Amino acid sequence: MGVPCLLFCGVSLALPLFVRAVECKDSSVKNEIISVDHPFAFNCTYPPLTSEQVNITWYKPSSKIPVSRNTQSRIHQDESWILFLPMTWADAGIYQCVIKNINSCHRIHVNLTAFRKYWCGTSRNVLPNLSDEYLQTLHFGKDDSLMCHLNFPKSCVLDLIKWYKDCKEIKEERFNTVGMKLFVKNVSAEDRGKYACQARLTHGGKEHTVLNSISVDVTEKIEYGDRIPKITYPRNNSIEVELGSTLIVDCNITDVRENTNLRCWKVNNTLVDLYYRESKRIREGYESCVPFEQYNRYTVNITFLQVKMEDYGRHFVCHAGVSAAYIVLKLPVPDSRAYLIGGFIALTGVAVSVMCIYNVFKIDIVLWYRSTFRSTGAIDDGKLYDAYVLYPKPQSGSQRQEVDMMVLKILPEVLERQCGYKLFIFGRDELPGQAVASVIDENIKLCRRLIIIIVPESLSFGLLKNMSEEQITVYNALIQDGMKVILIELEKIKDYTDMPESIKYIRQKHGAIRWSGDFTEESQSAKTKFWKKVRFHMPPTRYPPSFCSPAADACPVTIQCIRGRSTRGSLPRDG
Numbered sequence: 001m002g003v004p005c006l007l008f009c010g011v012s013l014a015l016p017l018f019v020r021a022v023e024c025k026d027s028s029v030k031n032e033i034i035s036v037d038h039p040f041a042f043n044c045t046y047p048p049l050t051s052e053q054v055n056i057t058w059y060k061p062s063s064k065i066p067v068s069r070n071t072q073s074r075i076h077q078d079e080s081w082i083l084f085l086p087m088t089w090a091d092a093g094i095y096q097c098v099i100k101n102i103n104s105c106h107r108i109h110v111n112l113t114a115f116r117k118y119w120c121g122t123s124r125n126v127l128p129n130l131s132d133e134y135l136q137t138l139h140f141g142k143d144d145s146l147m148c149h150l151n152f153p154k155s156c157v158l159d160l161i162k163w164y165k166d167c168k169e170i171k172e173e174r175f176n177t178v179g180m181k182l183f184v185k186n187v188s189a190e191d192r193g194k195y196a197c198q199a200r201l202t203h204g205g206k207e208h209t210v211l212n213s214i215s216v217d218v219t220e221k222i223e224y225g226d227r228i229p230k231i232t233y234p235r236n237n238s239i240e241v242e243l244g245s246t247l248i249v250d251c252n253i254t255d256v257r258e259n260t261n262l263r264c265w266k267v268n269n270t271l272v273d274l275y276y277r278e279s280k281r282i283r284e285g286y287e288s289c290v291p292f293e294q295y296n297r298y299t300v301n302i303t304f305l306q307v308k309m310e311d312y313g314r315h316f317v318c319h320a321g322v323s324a325a326y327i328v329l330k331l332p333v334p335d336s337r338a339y340l341i342g343g344f345i346a347l348t349g350v351a352v353s354v355m356c357i358y359n360v361f362k363i364d365i366v367l368w369y370r371s372t373f374r375s376t377g378a379i380d381d382g383k384l385y386d387a388y389v390l391y392p393k394p395q396s397g398s399q400r401q402e403v404d405m406m407v408l409k410i411l412p413e414v415l416e417r418q419c420g421y422k423l424f425i426f427g428r429d430e431l432p433g434q435a436v437a438s439v440i441d442e443n444i445k446l447c448r449r450l451i452i453i454i455v456p457e458s459l460s461f462g463l464l465k466n467m468s469e470e471q472i473t474v475y476n477a478l479i480q481d482g483m484k485v486i487l488i489e490l491e492k493i494k495d496y497t498d499m500p501e502s503i504k505y506i507r508q509k510h511g512a513i514r515w516s517g518d519f520t521e522e523s524q525s526a527k528t529k530f531w532k533k534v535r536f537h538m539p540p541t542r543y544p545p546s547f548c549s550p551a552a553d554a555c556p557v558t559i560q561c562i563r564g565r566s567t568r569g570s571l572p573r574d575g
Contacts, residue, residue, distance in 0.1 A: 024098060024105040029286045031248060031301050032110060035117030039201055039208045040084045041152045042110055044097035054101045058082045061093030071155070071204050081153040082110075085208060089114050113248060120167040135232075135254075135297065138187040138218045148180040148197035148212050158210070160200040166193055192218040229255040229263075229320035236325055240332040247304040248285075249327055251318035257296050261321030263287060265302040267314060272302060281305050304329075363536045370540050381448070386421040386539055387486070388447035392455060399455055405519055406490060407453060415534070418526040420541055423451075444483075448539045451486045452506065456493055486537045487512040513537075 034040045044056055058067040058077045067077045074085050084091055092114040099106045138144045150158055163170045163182045174185045184191060195214040200207055232252045241247050253263055265272045265284045276282045285301040302316060307329060317326040358365065391407045394400040407425060415421040423429075424447055430439045444450075485506045492514060496504050513533045522528075526535065 024100075024107040027106040027108050029109045029111060030288065031113070031250065031285060031299075033113045033115060033248075033250075034084075034087045036089055036114050037086050038117070039152070039156075039203075039210050040087045040112075041078075041081050041156070043151065043153075044080045044082070044099065044108055044110075054099050056080045057098045057100075059096040059098065061095055067095075078153045078155055083153065083156075083203075085203060085206070087112075087114060111248065135215050135217070138184060138191055138216055140187055140189065140218050142187055143183065143185050144187050145184065146182045146195060146197075146214060146216065148182070148199070148214075150180065150197070150199055150201075150210055150212050152201065152210075155203060157202040158199045159202075162198045164196045164198065187218060189218055192216055227256050227259055229253050229259065229261055229323045231318060231320055231323050231325040234318060234325045234327040236327075238328045238330045241304075241307050241329050242332060243307060243309065245307055247307055247329075248301050249304075249316075250299050250301045251320075251325075253298040253300070253318075253320040253323075254295055255298060255320065257291070257294070259321065263298055263300050263320045264318075265300065266317045266319055272316070281308075282311075363532050366536055367532060374541075382446075383448050384422070384446040385424040385443070386447070386541075387415070387423050387449040387451045388444050389423055389425045389451045389453070391453040394455060402490060402519070403453065403455060406515070410519065410524055411451075413524050414526050414531050415538070419535060419538075421538060447483070449486055449537070450483050451488060452503070453488045453490060454493065454499075454503070455490045484537065485510055486534060488534070489514045491515075510537075 030042075032040075032042065044058065056077075056079075059065065060067060067075060067082055069077050071078070075091065076083055080097075082095060082097070092112055095110045095112060097108040097110065099108070136146050138146070146163075148161060148163075152158065158180075161177055161180065163175065163177060170182070176183045176185075180197075182195075182197070193216060195216050197212045197214070199210050201210050202208075230253070232254060234249070234251065239247070239249065251263070251265065255261060267275050267282075272282055272284045282302065282304050285303055287298060287300040290297045290299075298320070300318070302318075304311065312329050312331060315326040315328060317324050389407060389411060391403055394403055408428060411423065411425070416423055424443050426440070430443070487503075487506050487510060489512050493512075496507055499507075513530065516530055523530075525531065
């Protein structure tokens with residue numbers, strides 16, 4: 001029984017020590033606003049704890065994973081420092097630094113906010129308070145100096161220091177760089193403004209560029225006799241913030257060291273922590289202090305975990321003694337360029353879609369339009385016929401029979417009887433005894449279109465080479481009248497080399513319509529694909545008033561005699 005008792009007593013004594021060792025106390029919250037693509041380092045210190053032998057471990061946001069200690073990693077722990085080489089947008093978050101020794105454990109939270117810094121430019125996304133911008137003062141008429149605050153661990157080598165004022169490198173003899181300081185001789189009022197010190201940072205064989213912004217004021221003597229705190233930010237301004245986003249705003253206060261003024265955030269004359277004590281959606285952060293020679297610079301922030309509509313337009317006021325300044329949240333102004341680009345893309349898409357649909361269904365659309373919106377009355381252009389038909393006279397019996405079938409039967413059946421067009425077909429419509437040249441010359445001028453039918457055999461007997469009728473017809477159509485030509489291939493013609501130049505020109509300019517049907521009744525319908533193409537190239541037809549209804553599929557046919565022959569005139573047409 002003696003041994004168990006000793007074990008129990010040992011465990012009882014050790015357990016409180018173990019529990020006390022693992023319990024960590026939240027010591028402070030630090031807020032840092034870091035520019036992306038720039039190196040950044042933060043040293044985890046908690047006096048007097050870090051003056052002893054302690055174990056310091058950095059942890060990634062929202063996890064228990066320690067930060068890597070590999071010096072080749074972009075983010076790694078270097079002794080008590082956490083080092084970012086460089087900072088990126090994805091690195092933003094709350095990091096934890098745990099400091100342990102034998103008797104205690106403290107945890108420091110560091111809230112890193114990433115933003116894009118434009119030191120020599122402007123952007124509405126730039127936060128008003130930069131974490132690496134320092135306020136320094138030069139004294140008028142004296143020799144004074146500015147300090148470049150670039151804080152990095154010993155493993156980082158800083159050299160090649162350059163100083164800039166208002167984005168221009170300083171090269172005047174009054175300025176002299178020694179180490180991290182810029183010495184200024186005989187300070188004048190012109191020396192106030194925006195300064196920056198730039199250095200080359202070398203770590204692990206890699207080089208980076210670091211920049212420290214400094215706002216410099218020139219005074220003869222710092223006057224704080226009235227002991228009134230000065231709030232440098234906010235300045236009764238508004239902040240654009242997206243609905244539902246997280247926002248942290250710092251209140252920067254300059255005050256005399258001896259002052260004990262209360263520094264806090266209020267809304268509706270109530271402390272923020274009390275006003276939102278139930279939801280804790282908006283709360284005041286910890287206060288930090290940076291001591292200077294004759295004054296202190298205090299920073300106390302307010303954190304919006306989630307911005308809601310009720311927050312817009314409300315005054316959130318930072319108080320420092322009798323001084324006060326507020327911020328007002330407002331919705332960002334919509335970027336009109338995005339709407340313009342989107343609208344342009346949408347209109348372009350619609351236009352392209354309409355053009356594609358029109359190119360695919362162009363023929364059906366035009367024919368539908370003609371049949372739906374029928375024109376009435378005669379066309380006052382002096383023309384009597386809708387088309388002049390020019391066709392070869394093949395020598396072989398079978399091909400000649402097909403040409404005659406097409407010209408003398410099918411063309412009149414479809415274009416004249418079904419569609420109501422008037423055709424002049426040589427060999428059918430001329431009066432007996434008329435000279436060929438006079439018939440062609442007279443009637444070609446009375447036609448609106450020229451239909452040329454060709455077959456492969458046209459190559460062998462030389463279409464338009466020895467036939468005066470064809471030559472006169474094509475000449476009048478192309479040269480004198482500028483008539484539109486409809487070229488129809490009864491069979492597939494692969495080679496136009498031996499064709500006359502006029503036919504080649506027509507083929508190149510207007511294309512050709514190939515007859516893909518046979519000589520059955522099914523191919524003699526005006527609604528087939530071939531005849532739709534022919535009708536598309538024919539002129540729009542006109543109808544006498546109240547001749548037939550647009551909804552009718554067929555209209556009665558009237559017969560009238562023209563120039564001593566029976567001709568179909570003013571027929572109902574489907575367009």
